[in-house]
Amino acid sequence: MSLSRQQIIDTALKILRDYGLADLSMRRLARDLGVQPGALYWHVKNKQELLGVLAERILENVDGGAAADDVAGDGGAAGPGASAGSIRRLALEIRRALLQVRDGAEVVSLAQALDPQALGPVITLRRLLATAGLGEPQAGWAARAVTHYILGAVAEEQTQADLVRAGLVTRDGGGDDDGSGASDGADDAFNFGVDLFLAGLSVQPASQS
């Protein structure tokens, strides 16, 4: 029944989930599809385009009812527009989506480096920041800053997980591994970073020039 672009993407995502980015080669992908490597290039421009599509897929379910913002008091640092809650919620959702797929942050980083603003959640983020009162160059800058933080933090988590899987390192770099699986500490670290941004946003420092 011939090869389709959709099954290439689906199979690629499956390899990513099950084996990680290091195992996602065009040749391995072709083998899993029972086809010659060259056949892929009829349906897909090159590996980079494929990774870009995968990045979109990884984030496709993210946007967090972003239109709905809670105006009620959330007892913390809130921006002028009361959308601090929405921003935090969006950030946590992006992280959750990235963590669903092995090396997800790395894949999205590759796509984002080549084409900043291309990703949906980044646009949503900028919109929220605009609603919070930021003007046009600043909203974009802030959105990308938050994105860099999220991608860096989650990439670090996932790389560490890869290393643990490979047996090259134990959790926390020497800490006690109690195996209880209770929230990891990574959650707290991530939330702290997000709060840092949100607190900063409520102040709106003057930019020089």
Next chain:
Amino acid sequence: MSLSRQQIIDTALKILRDYGLADLSMRRLARDLGVQPGALYWHVKNKQELLGVLAERILENVDGGAAADDVAGDGGAAGPGASAGSIRRLALEIRRALLQVRDGAEVVSLAQALDPQALGPVITLRRLLATAGLGEPQAGWAARAVTHYILGAVAEEQTQADLVRAGLVTRDGGGDDDGSGASDGADDAFNFGVDLFLAGLSVQPASQS
């Protein structure tokens, strides 16, 4: 006079500066040194170790008289310890060092992902944050958050520069290229992000345990 670890590192750095990370292969490195690829493995464990050493080299001159903090008013968001100025200065210095070497942020990111805290400037950053009044889990979290932002932002700058070099894209993705070479806009974007962090640090939001 035989091969030395030092000249391997020096030559690798030269390839990085002149041609970028994509051209830095063990085989290319061996060729430039007039030696067989296998010879490198006598002096260096593998490519990853080499990249780690390069990351240190890229950042070696960074630490920004970090001991010296200006207590005088700097008219902005300052932490309790008056070290907001030092933190900003350190962040700008890290960026400057990364920009000296083509794909410098990418290389440092690779090293940092495998071993967070290993990098000198990250430690300096944590120390400054501790001086600013942050406790022990938080100072480390904040230091890594700032690091992720810096690496992500500069990596984006450099990837864009690579694409421009390759002629695959023009500046700013459709903007007017006036060729005046005046500060790029990237400087402003970067400073804005750093200020965001600094403003956030002066507030110290409560983290949910």
Next chain:
DNA sequence: ACCTGAACACCGTTCAAGT
């Protein structure tokens, strides 16, 4: 101790030729 030669097990991409 330090390096060569040669191999092992891979890559991404292209493209004539087939159907």
Next chain:
DNA sequence: ACCTGAACACCGTTCAAGT
């Protein structure tokens, strides 16, 4: 239109054997 076969130009790493 869609795929195969085969090639081109590479990778990182290992390791017997040489000096």
